Amino acid sequence: MGTHLERFAEPAAEARQALVRMIVADGGLTDPAWCRAFEEVPRHLFVPYYFVHRPGGYERLWCEDLDPVRRERWLRGAYYDGPLATRVRDGELISSSSQPSLMARMLQALDVRDGDAVLEIGAGTGYNAALLCHRLGDGRVTTIDVDTEITESARAHLTDAGYRPRVVTGDGARGCPERAPFDRIIATCTLPSVPRAWLPQCRPGARILAPLSTGLIALRVRDDDRGRVAEGHFLRTSAYFVALRGGSAVPERRIGGVPRRMLENDLFRFLLTLTAGSLDPHEALSLWERERRPTRDRFGVTVSGRGQWAWLDDPGGPYVWPLGEPGDGER
Template sequence: MSEPTELARALVERLTADGHLRSPGWRRALLETPRHAFLRGGYFRRADGAGEDGSGPTGWEPVMPEEPGWLPAVYADESLVTQIAGTIAPGDIRGRIFRAPTSSSTMPGLVVRMLEELRVEDGTRVLEIGTGTGFSTALLCHRLGDEHVTSVEVDPDVAVRARNALGSTGHLPRLIVGDGLAGDPDGGPYDRVVAACGVLEVPPAWLAQTRPGGQILATVCGWMYSSELARLTVDDDGTAHGRLLGGQVSFMLARPQLPPPLGVLPDFAAGEERAAAFGGADLDDWTTRFVAQLAAPRAQHVRIPLHGGEPQDVVLDVDSGSWAALQRDGGRWTVRQGGPERLWDRVEEYVTRWRRAGAPGLERFRIAVTAGGQSITW
């Protein structure tokens, strides 16, 4: 038995034991689809700051197939970054790069969980948003047949690499280079739509391209970067409803929905100050932050040092110019707010109402998408 086969089998056993992998069809697909074929261009390994204590900016180092640790890492249950700053692949550099990741190979456990959640049958037609390396596309092809799979990738270079990798494993699905938020206007209706990227709102195009009774599986996110997997069923009238599935699922946001740069910051010494019901540290909790996003969907949460002091929590809506700066004063929090809206007032309102309801977990949240937009409630 070859080393990749042994590693793949070990991965399958681990995902089975963890409860992610349950179906014989997906088990065969994972055993017979070589993940290393989709990562022959290497991946980026995280490199913490250069200081002795790990301080400093986070960098990324390329790991290529000729390196001893490459193959075991490929078959670990980990996400592997495959592109930095929108254009840079592992083979393009030597040393470290200090820019943000823009594409990755999703951890197999999450891939398998989502495939299981799709609840497919023989003949199910699937539209995948975000081809990435093509590994999850290959698993879909193995289970359903190439003719039942369409995948959309926004990045032409990423799409070319995925097409080549898919071809090397014997798969020829329909691949589209374009904006995944627009889906595939010419290929529907589909039985399932699955997104390998985060979205602020489920696009109407996906609903229009899903048959009544079909399902959409997507990660809903916000600019405070708390996200969750949602399953929606499309109704006869073109609306959709469903629920969040829990588990703190995270994907990179769809590129057209990335937050705007912070730009020139407002004067945080201005505005109105009051006592706060709670502070910025509460946003470290995943679910609390998700609820805060519902209150301020276009706001970003950052920690920045103000007036040369300790970092403070700031919630900022760049487009509207609204902001809230939180400061701890002994055992109490204060908030100073400016701009046309009082962001922290809304955050406090939502979070307080959620806590009074018993702080339900995200798996108890419901999601609906209609002509009027998207709503998420608990």
């Protein structure tokens, strides 16, 4: 294990306990098994350095800094309930360690059971995979990322922490067929749509949890007369992640003529992103006002071999629109 683990073991343990108490008090952790995982997996091992945004660029904090004040800032930040920028390239954030309380909510929403096989899309630092390993065991967890530097770093962090899931370098939009079938798929990067390549890699009854359009979509996989189908609602919470790389990019949207106050509304921005390419912004605004500012959990997504679509309240209509391009993730 790394020297920084031994050096910071005691203060890090105290910081983890404080972080868990805060997440529990806020309602983000209720499952004792996940509480133990967050109490025992050392997050600081997965972020030996990270970047803090400053005017004009980023400042790096790291565990081996010779300045004890900066080392203390690094450790305190490692257990702060916020996202940490862990990889920046040409001024662009390409990888991060997610906010722990959001990770806790996502892992609980994943609804794992003993013996489940889980595929994680987006290896990041390896911390989320370590939490999954703590809960399910190393052999039940696969994590994949398109960037070799990220997977090598995640593998090293996981080894230092004593976990050995399968770490794969590849396009997460295509899943990981050689490790299928899976009972759960969790993505830790924002998707433009749900890759249909994931569906045949899931067992019937599997659950998919992924960031989509600043929200978290929770899908249940089933078989019916249309073949393999995944369908479900968004969770109520917001979620902002680094975009998926290797698959389709998250589309940008030019918006004109919509009142600024609406563009600053988090829920309306969610609707705009979800309907990008399908509804004109003014149509989206009309829907928003007509339906009395619907929250995220009123929206849902259906994915099948014929394509995928988003909907409000009911997958059968009346408010249904196409989501993404046919064949996403099946190149």
